[in-house]
Every structure is written in C-alpha cells, then in structure tokens.
Amino acid sequence: MGISERKEREKQEMKERILNAALSMFIEEGYEGTSIRKIADAIEYSPATIYLYYKDKDELLYDVQGEAFDKLYRVFSEEAVSKSPMKRLEQICESYIRFGLTHPELYGLMFTYNSPMNVVDDLPIWTNAEAAFRFLYDTIEASVQRDLLRFTDIREAVVSIWAFAHGLISLHNSCRMKVIPFDSPEQLEQLIYKLTHQFLNFVRALP
Amino acid sequence: MGISERKEREKQEMKERILNAALSMFIEEGYEGTSIRKIADAIEYSPATIYLYYKDKDELLYDVQGEAFDKLYRVFSEEAVSKSPMKRLEQICESYIRFGLTHPELYGLMFTYNSPMNVVDDLPIWTNAEAAFRFLYDTIEASVQRDLLRFTDIREAVVSIWAFAHGLISLHNSCRMKVIPFDSPEQLEQLIYKLTHQFLNFVRALP
DNA sequence: TTGTTTACTAAACACCGTTTAGTAAATTTG
C-alpha cells in the first residue's frame, strides 16, 4: 500500500511547514510575537489545524528549540575546529557568545523561556541540547585530561564555563547591564568577549 | 487645606494595596499566575481601577521588581557583614545564590523577565537594582584596591563575578541543567555553592 | 444648593491558547 506511505509523508511535510513558519516567525517577531493564530495565518490554514500536528504550543516551541540547537551545533562544527583542546574551547566560547548576542530570541528559547521545557517533564530526557552540549563537554574533557585547566572534575568545569558565558549573554540580552554605565553598546559587547577570554585565562592551569 | 493631603495619602495607600497584592500574588503564583484581573479580585476592586494608579502592567511589575530588590538588599545587609572585603564578597555571593534559588519567581522578575524593563526605556535610569548593586560594587572595589583579586578593573570584576553567579542560578531555575546527569536536586544545589567558592578562589590574587 | 471634580466600574475591544461539533473530500469496502 503506497497510499499510507504518501499520507505519512504528507503529514510529515505539513508538520514541517508549521515548524518552519513558527521558526521564522520566532526569529523575526520573537517569543511574544509568535502566536498559534499568526502561524496558522502564515501557512494559510485554520488555527485548529495546528493542533492536529502538535498537542499544544509548548510542544511546537520544543521543536523550534530543537531547530535552534541544530543551528548552534552547526556553528560549533564550523567555527570551533582547532585541534588544540584549549584553543577549541576558546573558539566554542566565542561562537557561543556571538550566537547568543546575534540571535537573542532564539537564545531565550534555548536557555531562558520555560515554555519548551514543560514538554521535557513528560519526556525521558531533554535531547534538544545534546549534540551542542557534547561538543563542549568533549572539548573540556580533553582539556582536563591533559591538565590544561585548573579543574579536576569535568562536570564542574563544564558547568562553570557554561554558567559564565550564559551569565554574560543573559544579563546582556535582558538589559540588566543597565546598572553599569557604558560609553556605548559596542563597548559593552567588546567587554563581554574580553571577559570571556580573561575567564578562560583564570581557569587555565597554572604554570 | 488638609483635604488634598488626605486624598494624596489615600491615593498612595491604594497604590500600595495594589502593589502588595501584586507582590504576594507574584511570590505565590509566579509571573504567569499574576494577572490584572486576579489582583483586582484580591483587593476587591474592578480591573479598571488599577489603571488609575498604574499606566500598565509593566509599570506595576516594575514596582514589584523594586520590592524584590529591596528584599535582596536587606538580605545582603544582614548576611554579608564581614569586615574583610574578600570574606564579605563570599558572603554576598552565597546570599545572592541562596536568594535566587529560594525565590525563583522573584529572581526571574529581577534578572530575567522583560516586562519590568520596558519601563526603564522611558526612565532616566534603572534605579531598582542600585542599592543591592552598590553593595556588591563597593565590596569588590575594596578587594581590587587591596590587590586581593586578579582583576585590575573594578567594573570587569563586578561583571565577571555577577555573570558567573547569575549564570548558575539562571541555568538552574530554567531547568537547563537537565542536560547534565545528577544523582539528586540536592547534589546539584550543593555543586552550585561549591563552584561559586571555587570560582572566587580562581579569581583570588595569586600568592 | 448648585456645579464640578473625583473615584470608581460595567461593558466592550482585540487579542490569546484550546476544544468541540460538523463538513466535505478521499479512501476503503461490498
């Protein structure tokens, strides 16, 4: 029966159409500007149709988050290519920061907004971030094993480095850096990159 | 004319009644559970009345944010009392982390949610965070001036330390630490406190 | 006592996510 296969394919294509519309709407209009009704409008279907392919909005945003993590993983693969673990770690951090600063809404969906994480409770594990995370983890593991970092525990190193980079991006994107006076937004951005490298020097193994 | 004074006082009292209802609703029900209609219900007035005292919901949440920062400043004043700048810095970080982990919704309003920051654009400066921020700034300034930190620039030290602590809290409260396996939530919490002290040791001036 | 200001609200507007009941077309069955 080739019919049921075609139907399955068509169902998948429809789901992708919804996902793609949601993704580009999210990038262009952000979290608040992305509604089920507007997505339905964009693909020229009724709002109720979306619920034939996604249980609820959280589930749809979970898939959008997945697309965002795919993007980040692709950036890592392209930009963090050094064979030296410490250099690669620096490249990862730099790429991560740049990604967070240039795609603030996507970054929010990946690391801040609750909505997509409501799905994870009903799921075995949170797989969306896995590939990008492993990229970071493996690099840090290599660095720790070669005694290039002041950390002895890999997991502690990962959490620390991740938290530092995320903290900078998060405070920047949420405008909380406004407590501190800066000459220009560019000066603040430059400082963020500088502090990231400074941090990596602080945690570098002492000579 | 004592009448206009009484009226001004009554107006202020009403604004406080709204603010208090919003604050306790925010603590108990969180961001999503706090609506203008429910606040109006709680103080037994119509929703439209709230708009006679606050321009919009953002402005109300800005004042709730202010109350939250007052709380944090009071915690700092009570818990970070050591005369040694570095010890005081450790106490501040520990208090900050504990505050963020025990009051996740308030913390989100202070450092994550956009809503209250929409007001700041129309304001000269963001004053809500000033007192608590100065507490941290002054302590770090004292540490830098006594060469107790590997930082030479005060502002760089403040941003780095703040970003690290915020990164840990933010990733924890948004459940993003789920990419990493932990034996229990308590183990993760313990790790957060441990990494904070480890970080302060990494940025401590080398002997 | 009359006129005016003040404090408040009912009702509506325009959105939102989601569900239900129904329709028309595609597919399967006899």
Place this chain on the structure above:
DNA sequence: CAAATTTACTAAACGGTGTTTAGTAAACAA
C-alpha cells in the same frame, strides 16, 4: 461502480488576557 467509512480540515465557541471607554454616584467647592 455505489455505499460506508475514514481522513483532513474548519467555523465557532470557551475562557482567559491587557486595556479603553463611557457613564455613575459620591465627595467636595462655590
């Protein structure tokens, strides 16, 4: 091929949101 059934879709409604408008009753001032 005709009838029965499944599939894909939607109009309309439900209950919620922030916010505005028009109107009312009480308090105050003249």
